[in-house]
Amino acid sequence: MNRMGENQSAEALEQGLATALARAGLGAPVGLRRLTGGATMESWMFASDGSEYVLRRAPSLSFMEGRPFGHDSEAAIIRAAHEAEVTAPEVIVELEPEDGIGSGFVMRALPGTPDPRVILQMDDPAAILRDVARDIARIHGLPRAALPDDVPEMDYAEAVEGLAQQFEEAGADRPIIALGLNWLRANLPDRVDPVLNHGDYRLGNLLAEDSRLTGVLDWELAHFGDRHEDLAFGCMAVWRFARVDRPALGLGSLQDYVDAYEAESGAKVDAGRFRFWLVYRTVWWALGCIRMASFWRSGDDRMLERVVISRRTSEQELDLLLLLEEDAPEEEQARPVPRAEEKLEPMGEASVGEIATAISEWLATVKDRMEGHDRFQLAVARNALGMIARGDAVEVEFDDELLAQELLDGERSLATPGLLAMLRRNALDKLGADVPKYPMLALARAKWTGED
Incomplete structure (x- = not known):
């Protein structure tokens, strides 16, 4: 090969x-x-x-x-x-x-930076958001005749069942993803006249300079479908980076984004369809993260990023629970979250977590000898070691095939007494071990436990 x-x-x-x-x-x-x-x-x-x-x-x-x-x-x-x-x-x-x-x-090559954190610190993010609305409206206006014949059209039901198949192939043991799949099946919208979707329109794939949009990259997921999918994808919490307070791509308010898009496109944005596609894409990316591990295991791509990205599934599970919990009964939303269970301090020989920490500390001493992609890979390696060390320090029960199947089949739901509180606890613990700096973790912890 x-x-x-x-x-x-x-x-x-x-x-x-x-x-x-x-x-x-x-x-x-x-x-x-x-x-x-x-x-x-x-x-x-x-x-x-x-x-x-x-x-x-x-x-x-x-x-x-x-x-x-x-x-x-x-x-x-x-x-x-x-x-x-x-x-x-x-x-x-x-x-x-x-x-x-x-x-x-x-x-x-186009001018500008793709770095989301640099873009989010530019002087006029509202101007970038208006450029985004203009660009995405133009993408949605591209006629079929101007595009290759093999650009697919999304069938919503087939797309959801495709995610369910991915879930099965990945072990079918993640309860929050199962909850999301059940919700998608129950809330499938009617088909609308399709437009070209970029398919990956979000910070990280955009270039900007001096508070103006200068480029849109990575078109590999383009397809015909519901315009709301494109609009919702860039508004996922994960693509807002540090600006979780600005729901529209981390650049501004949803209302400003919707107003600018409607003015550019002449189309109306439906809040219900927007929410469906926000949930859909959150499940999609959760499974996409898991799938990165299979690429690595296959030997087709042994890049370190693959295995590390696979552990970012917990980001999407927390975001998904935040999206879905509003459907739970009020008494379940108000139920206290159980306290986290910590392991005893290790004694005797070094624990797995301590070994990982020691390797990470040594790698930090050689950081300045690296440059380019090697330096980036070193940072990824340290992130991976941090995941091991933090995961070794707490008890996390997140994989549960039986519960996942019951949620997928609708036998249990967010109305089940105590289930939402348990899922919240597990989501906090898993993400705290995997990606403790994920901005939505602090928001969820404060909302669910009252802790800073």
Whole structure:
């Protein structure tokens, strides 16, 4: 099997890229470097003939298997968006098999930063939000005739059942996800006339500079469907980063976002449909996080980020419970959350958590010797060791196949006495071990326990 990513030499990548660039009349790449981040696809920055470009490609050829369309169609979608004055990049050339470096394409680099924390600190986030509303309205206005024939249309029921199948394949033992799946089945909306959805429109995939939107990236999940799905996805708590107080992409209020979008698109936003897709996408990303571990186990992509991202499932489970708990009876919402159970302090030989802490402390001493993607990977490694250390210090019971099945089948629900309080406790403990700095954790802890 041909594995790419970190297993492929920089020399081979440069040679294949030079072959592709020649088809576009460009010279060989200079200063090729891997950009950090990217939960699915790789991005490489380089210069050619005095201008900067970005190569986007899959980490392995097998990674593209089962996807609704390939990089050729993704490139065509981006071209159509660019021509419609969406802030999409200009596609220069697609990779071909004879290039020998897998599947992908080259884009002209855009100005601005993708760093959400930098974007959220810009002087006028409201201006960025208006740009977002304009761009997403233009995406939703792209006609089918301008797009590749293989762009799929989402069938809502099939999509929900697809998530249920993923849940089954992942062990079907996470009660909060089961609760979400049951809710989605019970609240499935009627089909509406579909529009093109970007599919991944949120901070992290947007570029901004001087309080203006400068780019929209990562179009691999584009599909036809309900416009509310695109609108809701960027408003998930996880994509607001530190600004959980600003529900619209961390940039402003939902009302301002809705008003700007309606003015740009001429379409009305329905609050009920918005909530459905917010729940749907939270379940979707919870299962997407779990699935990262299977990519790593398969050997197709042994990047460290995969196993660490899989533990971010607990972020989505907490967010999902916050979304669904409003449907619980008032007496269950008011029921006190049980106290956390802590392990006794370790004695004798070093515990697993202590060993993880010791390794993390040593890695901190070599941090300054690292640069580029290696430095990023070191930070990911320290995060992983922190998960081990914190998880070793508390008793967390989160995997429960029987309870999950009962919730999925509707035999138990948020009306079951004491269930919501127990799920809240487990969600707090699991996320406290996995990602204690997740902003919604502090909000949930204060709401559910009264603790700071």
